[in-house]
Amino acid sequence: MFENLLNISDAAKLLGVSPSTLRRMEKTGNIEEYGLKVIYTPGGQRRYILDEVQQLFSNQGFSGQIGFGTKPALLIRDFTIAFTEPHSQLAIKMDHQITATQQLIEQALNDKIPIIFSKTIYETENKVSRLWCEKFPSLQILDRESTWVNIHPDLSDYPYDLINATVYISSLYDDQVDDFLKDRQIDTLILAGTTTSGSIRATAVDALQRGYRVIIPKEAVGDRNQTLQNSTLVDLNARYADVMNLDKVLKGMKP
Structure with missing residues (x-):
């Protein structure tokens, strides 16, 4: 409790x-x-x-609500084997995030909302990747060819519009993702995945700075412990995104 x-x-x-x-x-x-x-x-x-x-x-006026725009996209980050397998060095505290993400995907498919899967990889020849790994050595398991970067089995069979492998903390740092969103005139980014205090937070900040409305269904994101998860969600809601329960997000996705 x-x-x-x-x-x-x-x-x-x-x-x-x-x-x-x-x-x-x-x-x-x-x-x-x-x-x-x-x-x-x-x-x-x-x-x-x-x-x-x-x-x-x-x-008390600490934060307002941005709300949904007219053209949302769903971006899922790092629900791969490395972050969801309990014995992995990178594993998060799993609850019902995968089930919640499945509901988001089904709603997006039903309403023809673009879906992006973004996953962290480690590349020895990339300076940023090496530097991040100096700070966070566990990232070394995320070789592009390893099974650790495979999408979670319950999410792997969906028809994603874009699968983006990235060495960057923010999924929007890659032009591939930002160009994809701009080409489709997306104005709202719904974020699911992990970690809430890491890539989800970084992507939320980056997305807001690029002019996207950011929506985070709290049941569909995860972190390594509940205290970190809770404090990050409160801070995200206060500064960069609308943190909502899953039911409200699913309703907001409907045309």
Whole structure:
């Protein structure tokens, strides 16, 4: 039950206040006026509900809603064997992300929305790839010819409009993806995949800077632990994207 909760430090940082302020608000009984509840773990640690912290951002003017445009595309990043196989060095914490992504793909196919699959590869001759690998050595397993970069079996048989292998953190750094979107006059990018704090975040920032509306269905992205996942989603929603539940995204994809 504690997976979608933030600790007091993360909640305070995202709200722009100090942990002592949250403790004081709780002591005086004022914290519920802001729509926040305090939950205690069996060990007595304070936790705050992710959705409530995210809602407080919106209610207090910390973030607005961009919403859908008229021409969306779905971009899936790194739901490959390397990031989804539990024994992999790069594995994320898996819940229902693959099932959620399947629903997004089915909706996109039904509504003729373009679908891109972008996957990280490691190339020894590429300077950027080598540099990223110095910081993150586990990337060395992502050789272009290895089975680690194969698409997850439950997603591999879909007819993608573009499969993009990239050495870059942002999927839009490659002209191939950006040109694909521009050629189709795409104005909204729906992001699924991993990692939320890595390539998803980088792609969201890059997409916004290039003029795309960014939508992130929270059930369809993943990271290596729930705390990192939660704090990144709140920050993305506050700054660069609309983070929504899956049902709302599926409805927004319909013409």
